[in-house]
Amino acid sequence: MIQQKFSGVRESFLQRRYAVSLGRRYVLAAASVVLLGVIGCSQVNGNSSAIAQPSLSQTDSPLQKKTVMPDTKFVDANNRFGFKLFSEIGLQNTPPTKNIFVSPMSIGTALAIAYNGASGSTQQAMAKTLEFQGISLPEINSNYAALNKLLSNPDANVQLNIANSLWVNQDISLRPDFIQITRDFYQAKVANIDFQNVTSVNTINDWVKDNTGGKINKIVKQIAPNEVLFLINAIYFKGKWSQEFAKSQTTTQPFYSVSGQQKQHPMMSQTGDYRYYENDQFQAVSLPYGQDGRVSLYVFLPKQKSNLQVFQQNLNAENWEKWMSQFNKRKGSIKLPRFQTDYEITLNDALKTLGMAEAFTNKADFSGIGKNIAISEVKHKAFVEVNEEGTEASAATSVGFRATFARQPQTPFKMIVDRPFFCAIRDNQTKSILFMGAIVEP
Structure with missing residues (x-):
């Protein structure tokens, strides 16, 4: 009995293991926070819980058993996306009149997680923008996991922390396979909270603050009544110079x-x-x-x-x-x-120009996350300080999702039962009609 159970677990583990090719380089990001707000009011999957258990625990992940270098083509893709995006941002500041400081790693990670829930032409458009063409989804996730592991606190005098989280409204269920991926490859914290509780905003922002060295104090200002999910990626960097400036x-x-x-x-x-x-x-x-x-x-x-x-x-x-x-x-x-500077920008136009305009329209397909949603706004905030001791930096990227179906405003109805009517008593669990009748004279 025990042997059969062990064999089943081992088989499941081997089936889920992604192959990771060897590479030679790594990418450094300063610090960042990623926020996804999914807008809607109905459950995405009424038969599953948003707190699905991962099949790969932090102790049995293949990526933790040995150091795995991210594939060169994956690192190159991330760099190409970063430079393309920076170029588009720069066009909004021509000639240069203000500081620009962004974290492509933050934005790329946020969109990569969202990419896991994209399908059809939306996925193809995002792949083009993110330079993921020719790289499979399992390769993307495995490479991000390997990259994040390598970047984590690489030196006694270099602090680099990467964290992810999913904050789900307590009445909402998400696709369990999407949650599974964020846990297995992005080590995401998953929590159900009551979005109607006024303390929810503080709960999310406190997590962000804790994971960005206190440099990003607020990424969620308020939670709208129809928002159901925030996906947040936080990256924080602090490094001392090898040779400090006197x-x-x-x-x-x-x-x-x-x-x-x-x-x-x-x-x-x-x-x-x-x-x-x-x-x-x-x-x-x-x-x-x-x-x-x-x-x-x-x-x-x-x-x-x-x-x-x-x-x-x-x-x-x-x-x-x-x-x-x-x-x-x-x-x-x-x-x-x-120097010390902070920066804030809305990235919608830049990302549309780079090829993923569909993700912002009613044609968007994010069925891997939930039904009838599209990206509404992508915001980015960043901070950096450079002094004699070294550098401290953080960033925040918020990706908001909206419902793609239009809601018609409803006016209060009036019902005056002053004539013959029909009525029924129904068991809603079994859908059985227990009683029914036509009342012509009460």
Whole structure:
């Protein structure tokens, strides 16, 4: 009996195990929060609970038994999407007049989880936008799991935490296979809460705050009566420089804006050996974090005959790979402004331009999550602080879902039973009519 049970569990485990190809690189994201709000009022699957039990526990996941590198084609796809998105965002800020700081990892992870629930032409459009064409869904999920495991706290002086959660209205059930995937591959926390309770907003925001180092305090402002689900991805990064900037070397010096105006600003300064690259258009340096320098901040400075706008026009995945291959060790000095900034943007237009417009329309097919839903709004918030000790960053991406069917406003009815009528008494569980009658004279 026990042997049969064990064999069944083992067979189930082997059937669910995804193959993960070997790769050589990894992607770093700063910090992020992802929010999905699914709008509707009916149960998605009345025969299942939103708190479905995972078939792969955290102790028996194949990805935890050995270090698995994400596939190179998967990392390349993520990078291509990130640069495409940044380019679209940049077009809204031409010429550059304000800071932009985003986390493509945050946005990509959010949309990848949503991609698990997409079907038909909606899935195809998202695959094109996310650069997932040619990569199967099992490969995507396994690679995200491997990537997140590798990125988690890679160094004693580098903190990188990634967390996911599903917050489901207590009266709602979701597709259990969708919940299963978020648990098995994205290690998602799943919780049922009462969305009508005023404390629900604080409950969700407290989780976000706890998983972003306190830098994202509020991602959910309020919960509308017809919202039933929030899917949240949180990423937080904090790294100390491998070689800290001495505070005694920080001095106030002029910093020149795009318009040529100057302001006095604290400039950090140091000398040493760096990975460095220079061409006719810019200088670039790699400033490593931690003990082994596995994670770095890359700074690209357009030359005076060029500018940031020209640089952004040439910024794409292909050029990035070419530039990365040409960094070499070189002695030098650097002055870097101490800075802190936050940024907020709605990504609807950018994502539509990149090819996933259908996901925002009534033709959207997210039947893998629930029925009759489409993306209503994608928002992104980000924060970064760079000082003499290192860098701290966080971001928040909210993906809201709306109902695709139009609700007609209802006016109060009046029913005056002042003439002959029919009535019945029915057992609703069995649907049996227990009594019925026609009343012509009460």
